[in-house]
Amino acid sequence: MSVYMFARSARLGPGSAHEEQAWAFAMTEKVNQISETKVNLWTTFASPGVSTLFWTTMVEDLATIEATNDKLLTDSGYHMLLEQGARYASTDAINDALMQVLHADGIDPASEAAYVGEVRAVVAPGSGAKGIELGVEICKRATKITGVATMFSIAATGAYGEVLWHTGYDSITELQRGQNALLMDPTFMQFLDSSIAGVYQPGATQSIYRRLM
Secondary structure (H helix, E strand, C coil), rough: CCCEEEEEEEEEECHHHHHHHHHHHHHHHHHHHHCCCCCEEECCCCCCCEEEEEEEEEEHHHHHHCCCHHHCCCCCCHHHHHHCCCCCCCCCCCCEEEEEEECCCCCCCCCCCHHHHHHHHCCCCCCCCHHHHHHHHHHHHHHHHHHEEEEEEEECCCCCEEEEEEEEECCCHHHHHHHHHHHHHHHHHHHHHHCCCEEEECCCEEEEEEECC
């Protein structure tokens, strides 16, 4: 059975941080009243895209996303919140992203991390199978070193061949500990140095997200 992660992002413009946060919380509550799956609200932490909000959920099939969207489109309360949110949004586009999860061993679906560390890369042309195989192996090694399960996904929309690693942590202190453990482990860094060249394109990016709700 396939598992997907769906994310919608919107960047806030200048304004009252208190009002914007209250609106974001109200929108999340409204969506969770309607959605068949739990939706969480996130924002960036010490990462590109300051003041960007992300609504994410995990689903077992795309029909679940379709059903939720259909319900939202007929809900007057949701439309009122959309109109209200227009005053807070920046001029940046609102984006949806869909990722297919390929590896999630050891991850508790019921757990809600306080922070998530993310790494994004794009598989090099001609390295599709190797990129997926190596992505899963990186997950296994990182999990063994940090003691925290890492999830590996491939983009189902957006940049073709994009792959993502996500690791959830209970606190920013635990995130720092996990990242330091990887950096200080010589075998992990040697493995990356000897394995990723030519498999992923240059320019991988890193971000940290903090759960607001």
